[in-house]
Amino acid sequence: MFIKNIVWLKKDLRALDHQPLKFAVENGPTLAVYVVEEQWLKSKECSDFHKKFLKDSLLELSGSLKKRGVPLLVITGDVLDVFKKLKDKIAFQNIFAHEETGLLWTYKRDLKVSKWCSENAVVLKEFKQFSVLRGLKDRNRWHVNRSKIIERDLIKDFKQNTDTDLDSLLNLHSLETQKTTSIQKGGESEALNTLNSFYTSRGERYSKELSSPVTAFNSCSRVSPYISWGNLSLTQIHQSIEEQRYKIKSLSFEREKNWYGSLKSFESRLWWHCHFIQKIESEPEIEFRNMNRAFDGLREDHHNEMYFEAWKKGETGYPLIDACMRALIQKGWINFRMRAMLVSFASYQLWIHWRMISHHLAKLFVDFEPGIHFSQLQMQSGVTGINSIRIYSPIKQTIDQDPNGLFIKEYCPELSELDPKFLSEPWNAPPMILQMADVRLGDNYPMPIVEHKKAYKKAKDTIFDWRKKSSVIQESKAVYLKHGSRKNKNFPTQSRRIF
Numbered sequence: 198m199f200i201k202n203i204v205w206l207k208k209d210l211r212a213l214d215h216q217p218l219k220f221a222v223e224n225g226p227t228l229a230v231y232v233v234e235e236q237w238l239k240s241k242e243c244s245d246f247h248k249k250f251l252k253d254s255l256l257e258l259s260g261s262l263k264k265r266g267v268p269l270l271v272i273t274g275d276v277l278d279v280f281k282k283l284k285d286k287i288a289f290q291n292i293f294a295h296e297e298t299g300l301l302w303t304y305k306r307d308l309k310v311s312k313w314c315s316e317n318a319v320v321l322k323e324f325k326q327f328s329v330l331r332g333l334k335d336r337n338r339w340h341v342n343r344s345k346i347i348e349r350d351l352i353k354d355f356k357q358n359t360d361t362d363l364d365s366l367l368n369l370h371s372l373e374t375q376k377t378t379s380i381q382k383g384g385e386s387e388a389l390n391t392l393n394s395f396y397t398s399r400g401e402r403y404s405k406e407l408s409s410p411v412t413a414f415n416s417c418s419r420v421s422p423y424i425s426w427g428n429l430s431l432t433q434i435h436q437s438i439e440e441q442r443y444k445i446k447s448l449s450f451e452r453e454k455n456w457y458g459s460l461k462s463f464e465s466r467l468w469w470h471c472h473f474i475q476k477i478e479s480e481p482e483i484e485f486r487n488m489n490r491a492f493d494g495l496r497e498d499h500h501n502e503m504y505f506e507a508w509k510k511g512e513t514g515y516p517l518i519d520a521c522m523r524a525l526i527q528k529g530w531i532n533f534r535m536r537a538m539l540v541s542f543a544s545y546q547l548w549i550h551w552r553m554i555s556h557h558l559a560k561l562f563v564d565f566e567p568g569i570h571f572s573q574l575q576m577q578s579g580v581t582g583i584n585s586i587r588i589y590s591p592i593k594q595t596i597d598q599d600p601n602g603l604f605i606k607e608y609c610p611e612l613s614e615l616d617p618k619f620l621s622e623p624w625n626a627p628p629m630i631l632q633m634a635d636v637r638l639g640d641n642y643p644m645p646i647v648e649h650k651k652a653y654k655k656a657k658d659t660i661f662d663w664r665k666k667s668s669v670i671q672e673s674k675a676v677y678l679k680h681g682s683r684k685n686k687n688f689p690t691q692s693r694r695i696f
């Protein structure tokens with residue numbers, strides 16, 4: 198058996214638009230390898246949701262690769278050990294892979310692999326999958342590269358004609374899970390189906406319906422896990438948007454207008470994807486530390502475990518917060534505004550450090566993407582110094598985003614008989630109304646764990662006092678130069694927006 202090339206699959210689990218696979222197959226007999234890493238299995242971010250999504254993706258990928266003549270080896274262990282053993286057995290010469298911008302341990306693992314390759318005469322060639330730039334010195338022209346990288350032509354399909362004499366071997370037992378059926382199914386065909394259904398039946402009102410959890414599950418694109426696990430490339434999505442722009446020209450004026458707005462919003466959100474990942478690429482420490490170090494000490498000494506547990510379980514006594522957390526626990530997804538509200542409530546009203554909430558959410562987000570996740574956590578908890586402070590009111594959000602209580606009643610069935618006008622503040626409902634709806638506060642539904650108005654004011658005063666410190670202002674300038682979106686012309690902002 199002769200294998201010249203290994204394609205090391207990471208979070209790029211697709212056969213289409215895959216540069217390393219195409220390049221490898223054109224350059225000699227190729228074996229694809231995915232290592233279910235023990236370090237990942239043990240990590241605080243890994244959950245059954247991720248294992249299930251990964252397993253779905255690998256099962257489908259093995260079939261797609263087989264059709265293209267490429268065997269797939271899936272094995273659990275340490276990447277370097279696997280490569281060492283494979284080298285002894287099949288004496289491969291090259292490893293081709295996509296660059297990954299992940300957590301600190303994946304970065305260190307990449308360094309180890311790179312060192313081993315150079316010491317063992319193995320060529321390691323990495324390709325870009327996103328417009329995230331290694332060693333970026335200047336943020337000013339980042340957007341120009343972004344367009345060049347994403348708006349390229351699709352990589353053509355491939356077929357390996359040499360018989361490698363190897364069969365695929367999928368050892369998936371480390372990916373066994375408990376019941377996780379209500380999350381999105383992983384794999385390339387589901388990714389394409391999801392994108393397709395967004396254009397054919399779900400996305401026309403996207404820009405108007407993305408904020409409310411009542412409509413967002415259907416109207417948002419729902420492509421995030423497919424991007425995070427690499428079942429879809431950003432180039433495929435970019436091209437699909439162009440095709441849809443062409444198709445909508447034949448629609449009525451009204452529908453074309455709706456679609457025009459939706460595609461514009463969709464495209465602008467996709468733009469943020471790489472913008473955020475670039476931050477952790479340029480500064481991996483943001484996984485652990487405040488982006489603006491002058492905020493160190495803001496929340497470190499204030500942890501309240503009882504609040505934290507109530508927030509994690511969806512038992513805070515604020516119906517929209519609880520419904521969002523319970524939806525996330527069941528489905529592994531919630532829309533942007535509700536994610537921001539969950540983090541804001543934990544960070545401000547409950548004054549919990551973003552480091553504490555990060556693992557819980559990372560496990561629940563099927564689409565967990567470190568670069569977006571840590572940047573958003575820091576932004577929503579107010580420790581970047583370059584973003585507006587957004588303190589969400591769960592009361593106002595209920596009135597704005599779920600006025601009829603449809604979402605709340607789905608996930609908090611104990612409130613299902615309560616008149617929707619009391620769902621924003623059930624504790625203010627007349628006792629008779631509560632009794633008729635069988636809502637027993639403090640018994641079958643919690644009393645609010647904090648008093649919103651008081652907690653909100655205290656948090657607001659504290660964060661704005663900190664924002665005025667000269668050390669924070671000074672450090673914010675450095676944060677902006679390193680990470681700031683050049684779309685934000687009013688830096689550094691002291692503005693306050695109440696949501």
Ligand SMILES: Cc1cc2nc3c(=O)[nH]c(=O)nc-3n(C[C@H](O)[C@H](O)[C@H](O)COP(=O)(O)OP(=O)(O)OC[C@H]3O[C@@H](n4cnc5c(N)ncnc54)[C@H](O)[C@@H]3O)c2cc1C
Pocket residue numbers: 407417418419420421422424425463466467468469470471473531532533534536537540562564565566567569570573574577
């Ligand atoms: C605290 C917090 C944590 C988050 N963690 C993650 C995460 O781990 N992984 C993740 O993919 N998204 C994360 N997001 C961003 C956003 O909420 C999700 O991308 C979005 O809800 C996914 O649903 P969708 O695919 O239907 O998105 P759509 O609204 O249809 O957007 C399309 C795509 O654009 C990208 N995108 C959308 N919003 C953002 C954003 N604000 N920043 C960067 N990219 C964006 C995503 O790739 C998304 O799939 C987080 C947001 C917050 C507030």
